[in-house]
Structure formats: C-alpha cells, structure tokens
Amino acid sequence: MSTPERPADAVQGPLHAPAVAQVREAMRLFDDGAEAFVEASDAVWNVVGQASAAAASPPLDGVVLDACAGAGASALPLARAVGPHGYVDAVDLSPRLTAYGTGAAHDAGLGNVAFHSADILDWAAQHVDSYDRIVCTLGLMFLPDPAAAMTAFADALRPGGRVTVTTWAAGAMQPLTGCLWQARLDLGVPAPPPAPFAASVTATEDPGRLLELATAAGFAQPHVDVYRQSLTVNGEVGWALVTGTVLRGLITDLTETQLGQVRGRLAQGLADSGNRVDGTTLTLRAQRANADRDTHPGAPRRASRRRKRPV
Numbered sequence: 001m002s003t004p005e006r007p008a009d010a011v012q013g014p015l016h017a018p019a020v021a022q023v024r025e026a027m028r029l030f031d032d033g034a035e036a037f038v039e040a041s042d043a044v045w046n047v048v049g050q051a052s053a054a055a056a057s058p059p060l061d062g063v064v065l066d067a068c069a070g071a072g073a074s075a076l077p078l079a080r081a082v083g084p085h086g087y088v089d090a091v092d093l094s095p096r097l098t099a100y101g102t103g104a105a106h107d108a109g110l111g112n113v114a115f116h117s118a119d120i121l122d123w124a125a126q127h128v129d130s131y132d133r134i135v136c137t138l139g140l141m142f143l144p145d146p147a148a149a150m151t152a153f154a155d156a157l158r159p160g161g162r163v164t165v166t167t168w169a170a171g172a173m174q175p176l177t178g179c180l181w182q183a184r185l186d187l188g189v190p191a192p193p194p195a196p197f198a199a200s201v202t203a204t205e206d207p208g209r210l211l212e213l214a215t216a217a218g219f220a221q222p223h224v225d226v227y228r229q230s231l232t233v234n235g236e237v238g239w240a241l242v243t244g245t246v247l248r249g250l251i252t253d254l255t256e257t258q259l260g261q262v263r264g265r266l267a268q269g270l271a272d273s274g275n276r277v278d279g280t281t282l283t284l285r286a287q288r289a290n291a292d293r294d295t296h297p298g299a300p301r302r303a304s305r306r307r308k309r310p311v
C-alpha cells in the first residue's frame with residue numbers, strides 16, 4: 001500500500017494550546033511513520049483495537065467517538081457494531097493515518113464511519129454532549145495532559161454515555177523496547193532527550209492511576225480490566241513498530257550503518273524470545289453521570305453543540 005499524501009491543511013482547527021509542542025511531535029512521529037504503522041496492523045493494532053471495541057460494547061444505532069483512532073483498528077469494529085444507522089467519528093492527528101482509515105472503511109463497505117484529522121481535545125471541545133460512547137485505544141498516553149483529556153471526554157459524552165480507554169500496561173512491549181535501548185547503548189551513541197510523552201505514559205500504565213483519572217474527571221463506576229496477552233512480533237513487524245510509532249524518536253539520530261546494526265540486533269533479540277512480545281493492556285470503563293451538574297458540581301451548564309447525524 002502506498003503512503004497517502006499529506007494534505008496541505010494537515011491538522012484542521014486550532015491545536016489545543018497548552019502543549020502545542022508535544023501534540024506536534026506526536027503528529028510528526030506518527031505521520032512520518034504511517035506506512036510502517038499500518039504494516040503492524042494485523043500483528044498488533046487490530047488485535048488490541050478489536051478487544052477495545054468489544055469492551056466498549058456500543059449500542060446498535062449509537063453515536064461513537066474513536067479518539068486517537070490511527071488507521072481504524074478500533075473504529076472499524078465499532079462501525080460494524082453500531083450498524084448502518086449508527087455512526088462513528090474517528091479522530092486522529094495524523095492525516096496519513098486517517099487517509100489509510102478512510103481507505104480501509106471504503107474497502108470494508110462501511111459508510112457509517114468518518115475519519116477526521118484533528119487534535120482530539122479540540123474536537124472534543126467542539127462536540128459537547130454528542131456521543132453515546134467514547135473509545136480511546138492506545139492514545140491517552142500521547143496526550144499532554146491525560147487528566148484534561150478525561151474531562152474533555154466526559155464533556156463530549158451524552159449524559160449516561162460511557163468511555164472505554166485502553167492503554168499498555170507497565171512492561172508491555174518488552175522485550176522490544178529493551179532490545180532497542182540495548183542496541184543503542186551497544187553502539188555507544190548518546191541517549192536521546194527524554195520523550196515528551198514520558199509523564200503521560202507513566203500516568204496511564206497503572207490501573208490505580210487510570211481509576212484516579214476517571215474519578216477526577218467525574219466519571220461514575222470506573223473499572224479497569226487487565227488483559228494479559230502476548231503478541232507475535234518478528235523482526236519485520238518489530239522494525240515496523242519502531243519506525244511507525246513514537247519509538248521512531250529513538251532512531252532518528254542514527255546513521256544508515258547504525259540503523260542496520262540496530263535493526264539486526266532487534267531482530268535477534270526478538271528471535272531469542274520466540275518472537276513473542278508482551279501485549280498486556282489495561283481497559284478502563286466508566287460512565288458519565290446522568291446530569292451535567294453531577295459530573296462537574298458547581299460548573300455552569302454549557303450549550304450543547306450536538307452534531308447533526310449524517311444521512
């Protein structure tokens with residue numbers, strides 16, 4: 001599959017102001033790596049995305065937001081689940097990934113899902129009281145302020161609507177990330193600057209922290225399930241994961257020769273572990289309280305900006 005061109009208006013609307021640099025960095029890494037990202041779909045993204053969509057259990061005819069939707073790993077199963085009279089907005093920063101998603105939806109004959117290139121906090125702020133379900137699969141850890149994101153999700157849900165957030169558990173993706181770091185160390189190259197996402201990753205890889213985020217955002221009945229699973233990741237898929245995700249930030253300073261060495265060591269490390277990678281995820285589910293004031297006591301009521309459903 002060829003890489004879709006990046007449209008001139010890559011991200012529509014104003015980027016969420018407080019952390020523009022982090023948002024832009026996420027966009028650059030995922031958008032530049034879009035082709036490789038999609039190569040890892042069958043081994044990784046579709047496995048997690050389908051489980052996340054199933055956990056969300058959207059109602060028939062429901063209106064769903066897939067936040068940080070990538071190329072549609074959870075958005076497409078969600079579109080199937082809500083049926084032809086339901087609807088899914090699949091929102092992601094990366095125009096190339098959303099272009100892949102649009103193509104995949106078309107190929108699957110799904111006319112009830114639309115992919116949009118936008119910052120999810122901007123989108124949520126413009127769609128208050130709009131959704132029956134919000135699903136965020138492997139995205140919360142890239143948002144500059146996960147607590148603000150959870151509040152934005154609560155606001156974008158209709159009263160009684162539910163959120164499903166899936167994240168990697170601590171230790172997931174090993175030994176892939178460990179092999180990558182070790183290969184860098186063996187080359188003797190200086191460590192890259194810390195990823196801007198580090199704090200958000202820490203805040204979302206622990207069940208207790210996820211529950212705290214949901215409670216602080218005013219959600220009712222928060223619950224976290226741990227899904228322990230191992231994924232089949234050979235050297236080829238492993239390299240797609242490195243070049244197609246934010247792990248890309250760990251190789252952009254390397255020469256061609258060094259890249260070849262790192263890739264070889266990564267493939268060897270994965271083969272030594274039987275090409276198995278820890279794919280343990282956490283799935284948080286919670287419900288927006290029934291009345292706006294229950295969710296944010298004392299907060300003024302906002303005007304609803306419900307979208308018109310497509311025909």
Ligand SMILES: C[S@@+](CC[C@H](N)C(=O)[O-])C[C@H]1O[C@@H](n2cnc3c(N)ncnc32)[C@H](O)[C@@H]1O
Pocket residue numbers: 023026027030031045046048049067068069070071072073074091092093094097118119120121136137138139142143245
């Ligand atoms: C690991 S991928 C997961 C994609 C998809 N949910 C899946 O499971 O295949 C994380 C996605 O978050 C998106 N993302 C990161 N920051 C974002 C933001 N501020 N707004 C919208 N999408 C964002 C990235 O572009 C990337 O596609």
